[in-house]
Amino acid sequence: MRPEKPFCIGIIGGMGPRATVHFQNLLLEATGEKTDQEYPPFICASASRLPDRSRLLAEGRGEELAQRLAEIGRKLEDAGATVLVMPCLTAHAVWPSLQPLLKIPLLDLAALTARDLLTRDPPLHRIGVLATTATLRERVFERHFTGVNPRQVMAVTDVFQTEIMNLIFGIKGGYKAWHGDRLRALADQMRASGAKAIILGCTELSLATEMMRGLGVPIFDPLRIAAAELVRQFRSTFYSCSGPVP
Incomplete structure (x- = not known):
């Protein structure tokens, strides 16, 4: 019987590159420990050469997108990853068809965000989503906001929506202070x-999350939610180990 692999995060990144690096920083912030050994190990594949996700979805090529993402996920698993995360919410349009192509879990950032939102009391019934056109269309x-809740x-x-798309592509080219002002x-x-x-x-x-402080309504950042969840999973394995984490 093969020994269980130590906890390791695999990041399907490069969509976009700046968001991927930002997510890695959020992982470190969410961990907030003092020694190297107390931080979760991760492997990142920057798939920046992957075609634009919005275009693939608009052309009805979602299955192709899922297959290409699965190839990256499997390489990360072969390299030692035990859980995957994908810092691109447009790509989550194919999460339902992508997860079955993988042997290890892929976090669903949209589902995690919805779970956090649905636990708020009093309930938040009217939700604004700032996202790509493809994310909204898909x-x-x-x-995640249907059924009993x-x-x-x-x-x-x-x-x-045109302003949001212009802002997103502006940030891809390099975040500037005015981007945060415009987002707010x-x-x-x-x-x-x-x-609400x-x-x-x-x-x-x-x-640009920091620019959203004091807006008067709760702000849900899927990247921060995912980072917190991965740190929680890491700590559940870290503190259950009798020996040092590799």
Whole structure:
């Protein structure tokens, strides 16, 4: 019988590269320990050459996207990963078809975010999602707000969505202070329109989270939620080990 592999995070990254590095920093912040050995080990594959996820989905090539992501996930597993994370929420449109192609768990960032939101008391019934057009069209978050715990995901105008897309691609080229100011202004528009909570539904937007303080509604950042979950999983194995973590 093969021995159980030690806990190791595999990051399917490069979508985009800055968001991937940002996520690694969030992992370190969420851990907050003093010694090297107390930080979770991770392996990262930067798949920056992967075609644009929004374009593949718009062309009906979601299965192709899932297959290509699975190839990367399997390489990470072969390298020692025991759990996978994908810092790209547009790519989560294919999570339902991607996970069965893998032997190890792939965190569903949208599901984790929905779980956090659904546990809030009092309930947050009207949700604003700042995300790519593909993420909204594929209902990446909305599919988790049905059944016994329905939530309304607010519709946005074409003009508003164009501004969000311009902001996302601007951040991909390098985050600047005005990006944060613009994101806050757009989030404030959403709040004024009735949003009781806002999800930063694109990983690039997580770079501007600090600018969202004091907005008046809860802000849910899937990258920070995922980092906290992975640290929780790591600690559950770290403290259950009788010997040192490799």
